Amino acid sequence: MTEAVKKDSNDVLEQQTPNYICGVAVSLEIIGGKWKGVILWHLCHKTLRFSQLRRRLQGVTQKMLTQQLRELERDQLVNRKVYAEVPPRVEYSLTDLGRTLEPTLRQLCDWGKDFHDQHR
Amino acid sequence: MTEAVKKDSNDVLEQQTPNYICGVAVSLEIIGGKWKGVILWHLCHKTLRFSQLRRRLQGVTQKMLTQQLRELERDQLVNRKVYAEVPPRVEYSLTDLGRTLEPTLRQLCDWGKDFHDQHR
DNA sequence: CCCATTAGTATCATTTTGGGTGCTACCCTA
DNA sequence: TAGGGTAGCACCCAAAATGATACTAATGGG
Numbered sequence: 418m419t420e421a422v423k424k425d426s427n428d429v430l431e432q433q434t435p436n437y438i439c440g441v442a443v444s445l446e447i448i449g450g451k452w453k454g455v456i457l458w459h460l461c462h463k464t465l466r467f468s469q470l471r472r473r474l475q476g477v478t479q480k481m482l483t484q485q486l487r488e489l490e491r492d493q494l495v496n497r498k499v500y501a502e503v504p505p506r507v508e509y510s511l512t513d514l515g516r517t518l519e520p521t522l523r524q525l526c527d528w529g530k531d532f533h534d535q536h537r
Numbered sequence: 538m539t540e541a542v543k544k545d546s547n548d549v550l551e552q553q554t555p556n557y558i559c560g561v562a563v564s565l566e567i568i569g570g571k572w573k574g575v576i577l578w579h580l581c582h583k584t585l586r587f588s589q590l591r592r593r594l595q596g597v598t599q600k601m602l603t604q605q606l607r608e609l610e611r612d613q614l615v616n617r618k619v620y621a622e623v624p625p626r627v628e629y630s631l632t633d634l635g636r637t638l639e640p641t642l643r644q645l646c647d648w649g650k651d652f653h654d655q656h657r
Numbered sequence: 658c659c660c661a662t663t664a665g666t667a668t669c670a671t672t673t674t675g676g677g678t679g680c681t682a683c684c685c686t687a
Numbered sequence: 688t689a690g691g692g693t694a695g696c697a698c699c700c701a702a703a704a705t706g707a708t709a710c711t712a713a714t715g716g717g
Contacts, residue, residue, distance in 0.1 A: 440649030441574045441642055447652065449569050451675075454561045467694055478676055483695065503683045504693035514655075521648055522561060524641040529560030531637070532567065571705070587664055598706055603665065623713045624663035 447492055452477055452485045457515065458522045464510035567612055572597055572605045577635065578642045580615065584630035
């Protein structure tokens with residue numbers, strides 16, 4: 418390994434935020450990627466069924482949406498409720514844990530809009 | 538195209554956050570990925586030179602770090618200051634625009650830590 | 658002289674992510 | 688009876704992100 422990590426004596430005490438439990442990294446693993454953040458943000462506003470979500474996420478394929486929702490469900494941010502109806506009906510909503518992301522998502526949304534506006 | 542987008546009459550007025558300018562998506566494009574968020578978070582605390590940053594980002598390769606920093610610089614979140622010294626010295630710091638991310642990064646960090654703790 | 662340090666670049670290879678297509682079952686409507 | 692709407696799954700492929708490795712130049716220390 419060329420990338421050996423050596424000690425830096427001027428630097429040892431500055432390690433306030435070690436990478437091995439950097440919260441930022443954890444969060445971005447969960448809500449990162451092309452769709453998850455946006456999915457959660459939509460579900461913040463209201464419970465949606467699969468097809469509603471798909472329409473809101475312009476450009477997402479069925480496969481991707483299913484996949485992302487499965488992962489969010491696995492991470493317990495999203496509830497999946499299946500109704501035994503025909504045609505099928507499945508509703509997605511935020512769990513309590515999912516709701517704890519709301520302020521963060523709001524900030525991401527606001528910041529992103531500002532950024533987008535500035536860069537015109 | 539099988540994925541045709543049809544109108545949903547029950548749904549038209551619910552489009553509060555159209556995807557084509559969803560701030561969340563914009564933000565995640567900028568700070569998403571494996572390293573950018575963490576890089577910014579470290580630079581929030583203090584200006585760092587390349588090698589210091591590299592030590593803090595356990596596991597990053599030189600190439601990735603350079604690449605991510607170039608993109609952050611291009612997006613005007615990070616300043617790059619080169620000192621004409623030998624051995625070379627390059628310091629990275631947040632721009633004013635970069636600083637506007639601090640509250641968001643703080644929330645991401647806190648949430649990520651909580652999430653990490655809960656899942657043990 | 659030899660080696661380490663610094664901040665890179667160039668060239669691969671690999672892994673992760675995202676996407677296209679086709680299939681299903683059931684019911685309703687035209 | 689044909690077609691549309693629903694929420695998927697399976698399979699294969701393309702593209703993007705990430706990573707490993709080797710190389711550079713200038714200088715100071717031993």
